[in-house]
Amino acid sequence: MPVLPRETFIRLSHVSTATLTTQLFKRGLRNCFIQGVRPLGRLSVNMVGPAFTLRNIPAREDIDHVGVFADPSHPQRRAIEITPEGHVLVVDCRGDTLAASAGQILITRLMKRGVAGFVSDGGIRDAGPISEMPFPVFSSGPSAPLNLARHHAAESNVPIGCGGVAVYPRDVIVGDRDGVVVIPRGIADEVARDGAEQEELEEFLLERIVGGASLPGTYPPSDATKAAFEVWRQDRRRP
Numbered sequence: 001m002p003v004l005p006r007e008t009f010i011r012l013s014h015v016s017t018a019t020l021t022t023q024l025f026k027r028g029l030r031n032c033f034i035q036g037v038r039p040l041g042r043l044s045v046n047m048v049g050p051a052f053t054l055r056n057i058p059a060r061e062d063i064d065h066v067g068v069f070a071d072p073s074h075p076q077r078r079a080i081e082i083t084p085e086g087h088v089l090v091v092d093c094r095g096d097t098l099a100a101s102a103g104q105i106l107i108t109r110l111m112k113r114g115v116a117g118f119v120s121d122g123g124i125r126d127a128g129p130i131s132e133m134p135f136p137v138f139s140s141g142p143s144a145p146l147n148l149a150r151h152h153a154a155e156s157n158v159p160i161g162c163g164g165v166a167v168y169p170r171d172v173i174v175g176d177r178d179g180v181v182v183i184p185r186g187i188a189d190e191v192a193r194d195g196a197e198q199e200e201l202e203e204f205l206l207e208r209i210v211g212g213a214s215l216p217g218t219y220p221p222s223d224a225t226k227a228a229f230e231v232w233r234q235d236r237r238r239p
Helices: 006-012 017-026 066-070 075-082 104-112 127-131 185-210 223-237
Strands: 047-058 088-092 117-120 137-139 151-156 160-162 165-167 172-176 179-183
Touching: 006 185, 017 172, 017 179, 017 185, 047 075, 047 160, 075 104, 075 151, 088 160, 088 172, 104 127, 117 172, 165 179, 179 185, 185 223
Parallel strands: 047 088, 088 117, 117 137
Antiparallel strands: 047 151, 047 172, 160 165, 172 179
């Protein structure tokens, strides 16, 4: 799988999911924010990477027993071992929060393999220790029961739904303190560029609001405000 251009990666590492969803809205994409998923622990920068997916279906008692983990080709365990470096493993749990989608050992293995992060619309076990790891994990929240209680891992690297959002392999996944946004790969570079420009403008506008400016003419900016922004931007870029 191709990796992201460095400039796109750097931009997406710092642009908020709020800004990115606005940029996607401008392009006609309204359902791109994974619902009910929040970060476990703190983030120093955004989680960014292409999606590698795992699809679950409901568990069935005669099939999903602890003995299945003895098979190294078990789809969940295999996904942990084959998610490419720099990618984000996104897990479809159908929004079922009554069992975990992974725990500390599997998350540690992903971290050691150089995977960029983990996203699931199901639960996570060992939430306490995982929240202290230097690895981004997004889930619906803690859930102690093992995955087999509710989930049967079916296949990896296929289109899935996660938190009500379609996720295709190679989609660009970005996560921050608000949650996770899914960006189609074909427009990720332009969304990152325009998102960075939007945030620079909004930094200027926020300064004006802090200084006592009213919303009319400021947010959204009038032509005069846009002209003042260009002067402000040039001044801050001068050596």
